[in-house]
Amino acid sequence: MGGDGRIVVDILLADHPVVEGFLDPVRRRAAEFGAAHPDYEIRISTYRYWSETGREDFIRTLEQGRVPALVDVFFTETQHARDAVAATGGPLFTPVQRAVGGRREILGEPVILDDFIDTARRYYSYDGELVSVPFSVSTGLLYANMTMLRAAGITEVPQDWEGLEAACRAVMRTDGGPSHAITWAVDGWFFQDAVCHQSGLLVDHANGRSDRAQKVDLASEELLAWATWWQRLHKDGLYLHTGAAQDWMGTFKAFTEGRVAFLYNSSVMAQPVVSAAAKAGIDVVACGLPHNGAVPYGGNVLGGDSLFLAAGLSPEVEDGALAFLQYLLNPDGAAAWHKSSGFIPVTHGSHQLLEAEGWFAEKPHHLEAPKQLGASDGSPAATGALVGELSSVHADLVQAMRDVLEQGADPARRFTQATVTAQRRLDDYNRRTAERHAARETSPPDRYGEAADVPEAS
Structure with missing residues (x-):
């Protein structure tokens, strides 16, 4: 809870090392969401995965077992995020589709999980369940x-x-x-x-x-x-x-x-x-x-990153995080993120909106990436490797x-x-993962749900 009584949803996003104002569009969406939902405040902190020690610092954040409500994870670290263990002993993250639970809207925001382009949805799914939300997608x-x-x-x-x-x-x-x-x-x-x-x-x-x-x-x-x-x-x-x-x-x-x-x-x-x-x-x-x-x-194969939802959140914070995800990537939001960042419009609705605006007719070079991902045969080979x-x-x-x-x-x-x-490397990773899971299972329960201490990037 914030000092003004609003419910705070903390988010950790990956910033770009050379693009000034890279995350400004997301900050604007967060402010708009707060205006539309005055009980909530979306609070954004950042990290730089591509800096000299960025990856090590990020992995350390996962291994501490305490993260903000939403965490931006680079695609190469997807298995790390799936394997991460919370301080309570359970998984650090919960599958987004499971948390949504079949709802069609959350806090009035229409759910867009079924609208993601097929290749992105397959990459970030396991056993048919969408684990994290595709955010920045490239090829x-x-x-x-x-x-x-x-x-x-x-x-x-x-x-x-x-x-x-x-x-x-x-x-x-x-x-x-x-x-x-x-x-x-x-x-x-x-x-x-x-x-x-x-x-x-x-x-x-x-x-x-x-x-x-x-x-x-x-x-x-x-x-x-x-x-x-x-x-x-x-x-x-x-x-x-x-x-x-x-x-x-x-x-x-x-x-x-x-x-x-x-x-x-x-x-x-x-x-x-x-x-x-x-x-x-x-x-x-x-x-x-x-x-x-x-x-x-x-x-x-795709690149980019996805947004993971922390496990163990209070119902109010979890709903705020889920609602913001729907707002961030509704057709207007996903189209705006494509225009500002160059990442692929990640939903069918955003693609259709851009097409109707004449965006692709004016800039046909932006149409090739969606066409390529759309040509995938959908096999595990074409989906890409999920590995520690x-x-x-x-x-x-x-x-x-x-x-x-x-x-x-x-x-x-x-x-x-x-x-x-x-x-x-893989053998060592799998061994350490198994040991960490076993150790967490025998550790006493602890309070969970607080944001990690991640400094704002300069």
Whole structure:
């Protein structure tokens, strides 16, 4: 309860390290909700997951067993949040769908849980139950410099690896062509996407969707197909390796400055890429990421984050948190968040609203990401892996690929070594999780429901 007698709903959100005012639209929605529901105050605190110690600090918050009513969780930490234990000994979070309990409105706010796009709903569900609320959703896209492509006699953007490689070679053969043709950040997300495209699995038990993941495979046929193709592009001088891991900004600049013809990047960057390229006189088209044409297409993995609901809240606080979720992501709210952040409109209602406004007709580059996620076959492989230490698995993939690109390491051998390292991490995570659950079960009950002491980000 706040000092003015209002019911306080505390929320912890991930802020963006470089985008000033990134969360301002959410703060405005919180203020609007408070005005419409004068008994409630939505109080927002922030953390920076992408800072030097951000992930460790966030995991520590989960392990303390005390969190605010709503917590913003990056997709790689979904299993951590599901496994987190409260000070009372039970789960730290409760599934949102279970808390809603079939209601059609909460505090007068229409429930929108059934309106989420299918891919996002599947990713954040388990056994058919929506566990957390998709908030910021993205996927990978290919950005093509059509100015360069037309000069090479190419009028359509390739949709498979073979066609993309041929287009890269054609661009580099043109008079005054670039020294390299394509670039992307060395990041674990693109490995996941490539495996997902080919309907491959990163971990066992249906990608961690039917039971807890116990085995990881970073040397699968699908992953090695991607790594070997990537290695060939690099050896043949087609792929530009900036020399840094996860160099999203360096690869962005290489494309928008006209030094390459193709860029793999996030759908969140669609507007910045198109705008920066336009200033340089470059005509850009956004498309789905090309896939391995030798195998059937499975789908695109998503990125972003979701909102988890704390367990053990008082009924008044829980209803306030649930009502705010519905308000935050109703058609107007989800559409506004898309416009300000670049994340995909996460509900069908928001997509329809934007379409009716002519948003996609004016900015077609924002339409490609929803189209790609909508093309998923819905399988566990296409849904994406649910596994502990996923961010560390990404780091293992990055280091292995850097060794392939920079040291000439054999992909099969190097990714087999990476599998051993990742398996050790997963085994340790599962062991620690089991021990923590066992310890909590024997600990005395404690009062729960207070907000964590998380400082406001500067």
